[in-house]
Amino acid sequence: MALARKALFEAKTADAVARVGIADLPRGGKWISEIRQTALMRLHAQGMPGRRDEYWKFTRPDDLASRDSIPAKLLVTDEKPMFTDIDRLRLVFVDGVFDAEQSDPLVEENLEIETLAEAGARDIHWARDLYGVLVQRGQSPVDRPFATLNTAIAAEGVVIRVTGKVARPVSLHYKRKNAHSDAWLHNLIKVEIGGDVTLLENGPAAARINTVLEVDVADGGAFHHVRAQGRDHERRATTHIFARLGTESTFKSFTLTVNGALTRNECVIELLGDDAHATVAGASVGDGVFHQDDTVFITHDAINCESRQVFKKVLRNGATGVFQGKILVKAGAQKTDGYQISQGLLLDDDSQFLAKPELEIYADDVACSHGSTVGAIDENALFYLMSRGIPRALAQNMLVLSFLAAALEEIEADPLRDDIRDRLERWVERHHA
Amino acid sequence: MLKIENLHVKLEVEDKEILKGITLTVPDGEVHAIMGPNGSGKSTMSYVLSGKNGYQVTGGSAHLDGTNLLDMDPDERAAIGLFLAFQYPVEIPGVGNMTFLRTAVNSQRKARGEKELSSGEFLKLIRAKAASLKIDAEMLKRPVNVGFSGGEKKRNEILQMAMLEPKMCILDETDSGLDVDAMKLVSEGVNALRDGKRSFLVITHYQRLLDHIKPDVVHIMADGRIIKSGGPDLALEVENNGYADLLAEVA
Numbered sequence: 004m005a006l007a008r009k010a011l012f013e014a015k016t017a018d019a020v021a022r023v024g025i026a027d028l029p030r031g032g033k034w035i036s037e038i039r040q041t042a043l044m045r046l047h048a049q050g051m052p053g054r055r056d057e058y059w060k061f062t063r064p065d066d067l068a069s070r071d072s073i074p075a076k077l078l079v080t081d082e083k084p085m086f087t088d089i090d091r092l093r094l095v096f097v098d099g100v101f102d103a104e105q106s107d108p109l110v111e112e113n114l115e116i117e118t119l120a121e122a123g124a125r126d127i128h129w130a131r132d133l134y135g136v137l138v139q140r141g142q143s144p145v146d147r148p149f150a151t152l153n154t155a156i157a158a159e160g161v162v163i164r165v166t167g168k169v170a171r172p173v174s175l176h177y178k179r180k181n182a183h184s185d186a187w188l189h190n191l192i193k194v195e196i197g198g199d200v201t202l203l204e205n206g207p208a209a210a211r212i213n214t215v216l217e218v219d220v221a222d223g224g225a226f227h228h229v230r231a232q233g234r235d236h237e238r239r240a241t242t243h244i245f246a247r248l249g250t251e252s253t254f255k256s257f258t259l260t261v262n263g264a265l266t267r268n269e270c271v272i273e274l275l276g277d278d279a280h281a282t283v284a285g286a287s288v289g290d291g292v293f294h295q296d297d298t299v300f301i302t303h304d305a306i307n308c309e310s311r312q313v314f315k316k317v318l319r320n321g322a323t324g325v326f327q328g329k330i331l332v333k334a335g336a337q338k339t340d341g342y343q344i345s346q347g348l349l350l351d352d353d354s355q356f357l358a359k360p361e362l363e364i365y366a367d368d369v370a371c372s373h374g375s376t377v378g379a380i381d382e383n384a385l386f387y388l389m390s391r392g393i394p395r396a397l398a399q400n401m402l403v404l405s406f407l408a409a410a411l412e413e414i415e416a417d418p419l420r421d422d423i424r425d426r427l428e429r430w431v432e433r434h435h436a
Numbered sequence: 437m438l439k440i441e442n443l444h445v446k447l448e449v450e451d452k453e454i455l456k457g458i459t460l461t462v463p464d465g466e467v468h469a470i471m472g473p474n475g476s477g478k479s480t481m482s483y484v485l486s487g488k489n490g491y492q493v494t495g496g497s498a499h500l501d502g503t504n505l506l507d508m509d510p511d512e513r514a515a516i517g518l519f520l521a522f523q524y525p526v527e528i529p530g531v532g533n534m535t536f537l538r539t540a541v542n543s544q545r546k547a548r549g550e551k552e553l554s555s556g557e558f559l560k561l562i563r564a565k566a567a568s569l570k571i572d573a574e575m576l577k578r579p580v581n582v583g584f585s586g587g588e589k590k591r592n593e594i595l596q597m598a599m600l601e602p603k604m605c606i607l608d609e610t611d612s613g614l615d616v617d618a619m620k621l622v623s624e625g626v627n628a629l630r631d632g633k634r635s636f637l638v639i640t641h642y643q644r645l646l647d648h649i650k651p652d653v654v655h656i657m658a659d660g661r662i663i664k665s666g667g668p669d670l671a672l673e674v675e676n677n678g679y680a681d682l683l684a685e686v687a
């Protein structure tokens with residue numbers, strides 16, 4: 004038995020080694036080179052996840068971990084890109100590479116913003132004390148090798164320091180031109196005391212994409228995040244968010260996932276200062292053989308913090324929705340308010356929703372609740388709408404959107420919420436019963 | 437005119453016959469009341485007429501102005517003028533009352549080949565009708581029936597009816613759960629819709645509603661059949677004596 008496990012471990016390690024050696028690491032200044040080498044060493048110890056990993060029970064990591072990415076046909080749409088009506092600081096990445104020409108000048112009040120390539124090229128940089136640190140903190144109790152790998156080899160992304168309230172959102176717009184692109188993006192955001200920023204992400208980044216977002220929110224800081232993972236049918240994505248929250252800080256992240264061959268979104272949050280708030284929410288819709296996994300791990304390690312996880316998934320024609328969500332309340336994290344809901348709406352018998360909600364509590368004065376449901380369209384509601392003259396397809400669309408509404412409510416800013424709702428309305432119309 | 441002939445209905449999933457040969461005609465402009473013991477099949481009849489799933493028609497027919505209702509989808513029945521005020525209105529979280537009503541009104545207009553109402557036109561119309569039923573703007577904004585009190589739900593049904601202006605209105609126990617004042621409001625709402633052409637089928641357990649909405653004919657349903665029909669006095673008789681004597685008569 005021990006031997007078999009060792010063999011498995013070696014196989015996984017070999018796979019990781021096969022992908023990268025020290026020589027393959029991107030060039031950069033001393034500080035970032037050291038971080039990358041350390042990450043690579045850790046990766047060798049971790050190995051890539053295999054099918055037997057408990058944490059990958061519902062999602063097969065093979066196509067994310069394989070040496071070569073599977074080509075993904077480009078989806079041609081006439082759909083207007085998201086967030087276009089919102090005044091924002093726009094950065095464009097094409098197949099995972101920053102494109103200065105298509106981007107706005109990187110100047111904004113209360114914001115220091117550089118590309119990772121720029122920041123990494125410097126000899127010394129404040130990011131030295133943060134880059135990869137939150138990734139590393141998030142490796143316990145579960146390994147997250149894709150994030151470790153990303154830390155080792157990502158050469159693109161943004162490095163942001165927020166020193167006050169930033170007037171316009173920072174918007175990362177991902178474009179894709181190549182059917183074979185394999186992209187690695189690592190974004191780092193440090194919100195200083197009282198800082199306040201919104202980050203937007205949208206667009207098909209690459210045929211295969213691995214992103215890490217590290218967010219450190221200091222006392223009284225606020226970070227808002229709205230992300231749309233587009234309709235790019237054949238793309239595969241693994242994403243990680245790591246956040247650390249100080250006293251009275253706020254973190255809110257919303258992800259829209261539309262179709263896509265394979266999506267694994269992990270979000271790891273630590274509430275370390277009292278009275279902090281964290282929300283992670285998501286709406287995903289899949290019509291076809293698509294796989295959409297949201298995996299969340301929230302650790303309460305301070306007093307009187309609140310966390311919310313709200314996930315809704317609409318599935319049909321062979322789509323699979325996965326939710327793994329955990330709330331860990333450490334000893335002493337009294338007055339914790341932890342809420343978690345995940346719901347799947349199956350529009351046919353070919354689709355499935357798999358959920359694993361978990362609570363682990365070591366404090367006695369806490370209020371935690373979690374729920375998970377899976378079901379079909381409510382026939383009584385459908386009949387009620389139709390009895391008022393609303394045709395079946397339209398009535399069903401209304402019910403699908405109403406099912407998703409609670410997740411959208413978690414987005415604070417009206418214009419962003421409207422943009423997401425608009426996307427979903429059009430998806431629902433295109434994918435009529 | 438609603439014309440039901442010898443309608444037999446059983447449950448789809450089991451061999452349980454619920455309607456055992458209903459024959460009933462409601463001519464244009466008339467108000468008919470249906471009374472009857474719990475479980476006699478009143479709601480089932482209204483569901484079958486509106487096209488709810490789960491029932492199987494094993495015999496008989498139902499026509500509205502000569503159109504066979506039983507072949508149509510619920511939305512098509514609504515578009516040709518059938519309306520059911522539910523005994524238990526359904527809560528629909530996440531769908532705003534206003535959006536719901538506007539979609540309903542315009543779906544019906546579209547189905548009939550009429551021009552859809554603009555938001556302005558719709559707003560004007562709904563404000564006037566809601567005011568007369570004492571439904572405030574806040575209630576219109578809320579999700580359909582969610583968090584509404586029993587009486588508010590019933591008033592909301594009547595608001596929908598007023599907006600949709602159907603030819604044939606079936607009211608299934610719209611009076612239950614209403615306080616005295618709400619009962620008056622609802623009755624006024626119904627009476628305001630009486631125009632000599634529009635017909636009503638009012639299902640109720642109580643004479644009181646019929647004081648406000650004067651029926652032309654009262655039917656008594658028991659065990660899936662109409663066992664007696666008569667004038668408004670029949671309702672008084674039920675109110676005073678219950679169903680025992682009537683049931684004994686047919687036994």
Ligand SMILES: Nc1ncnc2c1ncn2[C@@H]1O[C@H](COP(=O)(O)OP(=O)(O)OP(=O)(O)O)[C@@H](O)[C@H]1O
Binds near residue numbers: 472476477478
């Ligand atoms: N879907 C169903 N499944 C099982 N039984 C049903 C169903 N629908 C109706 N029934 C049965 O059919 C009978 C008639 O029910 P219905 O609701 O039509 O009565 P009703 O006359 O409206 O009663 P009430 O005055 O209590 O509202 C009852 O015995 C009821 O239990």
Ligand SMILES: [Mg+2]
Binds near residue numbers: 478479480523608609
């Ligand atoms: Mg009934």
